[in-house]
Amino acid sequence: MKTRIKHLILICLGWMFVSLGIIGVILPLMPTTIFLILALGCFAESSPRFHQMLLDHKWFGPPLKQWQHTHSMRRDVKKKVYLIVVLSFAISIGAVWGHVWLQLMLFVIGLVLLACLSRIKESN
Incomplete structure (x- = not known):
């Protein structure tokens, strides 16, 4: 049961971070990249499908792949x-x-x- 709850919490947090990242695209003072990195981490622990979806995204995918492979930022x-x-x-x-x-x-x-x-x- 604890594993299921952790799984659901991580998915909810992941989607919250994706939402904040999307808001960051629109609002100039809101960071996008860090929220998407947090979402990537949440999905890596809870949903391989959502994790891969972020990595395959046309705009967000390349910097996230860079982070995942090298833990570096441009x-x-x-x-x-x-x-x-x-x-x-x-x-x-x-x-x-x-x-x-x-x-x-x-x-x-x-x-x-x-x-x-x-x-x-x-x-x-």
Whole structure:
């Protein structure tokens, strides 16, 4: 029973991440690639069919295949992700102006996210 529940949760999370990735195609401050990588990971553990569907997708497939094989991101994609993280966290910190603890928390989360992103290998 636990395996079935885990399977369903991973499929639901995978589709949620795909949805967020599609929204990211439309909204300029929302990252697409990272959500699709998360979806790919969820589907790899729960649904080979959905996993392969993402890898075979005309637009999203090539960067996802690159990630799956080399665990690297293209340099231009990585630069865009850096910019999006910095801008979105700066806007969020500005939006909670006057709430020092929230600002500090957002700042620390942003730094951790940037540190994690810096550890991802780059490809040309």
